[in-house]
Amino acid sequence: MGNQNKTHFQILKELPTPLDESQCVPHKHELLICGGYEQRACYSYHTLKNEYKFICEYPSHVKLYGHCVVKLDNKNKNSNQITLLSFGGSKHVKRHTLVMKYISVWSNISNKSNEFNNYNKWISFTDKHNRPIIIGKSDTDYYGVRAVIGGSKNHLLFITYYYNNISVFDLNTLQFIKHDSLPTNGYYIRHHCFVLKSVNGxxxxxxxxxxxxxxxxxxxxxxxxxxxxxxxxxxxxxQQLHVSKNIAPLYRYAYVYINDIILFFGGCNWNGNEWIFSKAVHKYSIQKNKWMTFKNTLPSPLKDCVAILSEDDNHIHIIGGKDDKETTVSTHMKTKVRIWDLSQLVMICLLLFILKHKWYEIIDNNK
Incomplete structure (x- = not known):
């Protein structure tokens, strides 16, 4: 399964192809890796097998350039099928809006029935009359766009994008219902962190x-x-939050939201002459509105990698990116959540304490 290095990251099997600016969605024991910068191939990584399987490629006319992929609401949480939405583009790159109905490539089902002929492939996002829908206007710059889904019926797509824009797209009516400007104090946003503040963290x-x-x-x-x-x-x-001087110069970091904290891995900034790459790991506590920078770091500097929490919530996977030589890498590594989130370690210790005392009770009752 790989080697454990001194920085608490376990190196896993390399990606089938080097990837940066990738998008990744968890699905049970799979991580669905949906293309990358000018890379149209999509793969499923099986977290138990440490293996990859090819899913499909984006259509040949689609150029991926800082795109975004989100999982659409699934009414049946136990279903083996999910639907992904991919969109992106700018005035320089033809925009796309596609959907994929996905069923596991690791199952026998996906290889059998004609019922699944339209699964595991990117097709046009259409309205009820089968007319293609493109999210975004011709002059909208979605390079490095980020989006989340929410609302009372999980029907609202919140999109944040360059320069300082936020828009709301209604997935039921297929119309934009709101545009606004973010108070960024003159800074632009791109390849940023954007998450829901959620019930379960x-x-x-x-x-x-x-x-x-x-x-x-x-x-x-x-x-x-x-x-x-x-x-x-x-x-x-x-509302403006507390800004840490350690992470303030950075963007293009990987990030993941867990148990009231957000973890940030790597990133970069431009000093006027060259890119400065980071291998630092930062933590933001939402409840405390406080930052900390860990002594432990990534094994090497990275930008444009992606971080994803496995659905068992035990590991964070760091996938792809560019190193400080501007080389796109095939690196895939994982790290245990409890290393970075002490609350999970406390819960584990508490559980062990309870189990220990339950065991003693059983022994005493059997004497």
Whole structure:
């Protein structure tokens, strides 16, 4: 399964192809890797087998350039099928909006029935009349775009993108219902962190504050924002958060949201002459509104990698990226959540303590 290095990262089997600016979605014991910068191939990584399987390629006319992939709401949480939405593009790159109905390539089902002929391939996102829908206007710059899904019926796509824009796209009506500007103090946003403030701390369910008010968090350079959306009145409010001087120069980092914290891995900044790459790991505590920088780091500097939490919540996977020689890498590594989130370690210790005492009770009762 790989070697454990001194920085608490376990090196896994290399990616089938070097990838940066990739998008990744967890699905049970799989991580679905959906293309990368000018790389159209999509793969499933099986977290138990440490193996990859090819899923499909994006259509040949699609050029991936800082695209975004999100998992659409699945009414049946136990279903083996999920639907992915991919969109991106800019005035320089033809935009795309595609969907994929996915069923595991590791199962026998996907190879048998004609019923699944339209699965595991990217097809046009269409309305009920089968007319293609493209998310974004011709002059919208979605390079490095980030999006999350929320709302009362998980029907709202919140999109944050260059220069300082936030938009709301209704997935039921297939119309934009809101555009606004983010208070970024002159900084642009791109390849940034954008997450739901969720009920369970995993970014799966949007936090409802009261009535139909929901919260999101955005980080890029010195922009640290709490974004609150009032669904009833279709209105945004923004609150500035504490900015850490250690992470303020950075963007293009990988990030993952776990148990009231957000972890940031790597990233880079431009000093006017060259790219400066980071291998640092930072943590933001949402409840405390505080930052910390770990002594432990990535094995080497990386930008444009992606971090994803496995669905068992025990490991964080770091996939691809570019190293400090501007080389796109095939690296795939994982690290245990409890190394970076002490609350999980406390829970494990508490569970062991309870089990230990239960065991003693059983022994005493059998004497």
């Amino acid at each position: 995993q970014g799966q369910e949007m936090m409802e504050i009261n009535n139909q008010n929901y919260q999101m968090l955005l980080f890029c350079f010195s922009t640290d924002l709490l974004i609150e959306y009032d669904e009833d009145n279709n209105f945004f409010q923004f």
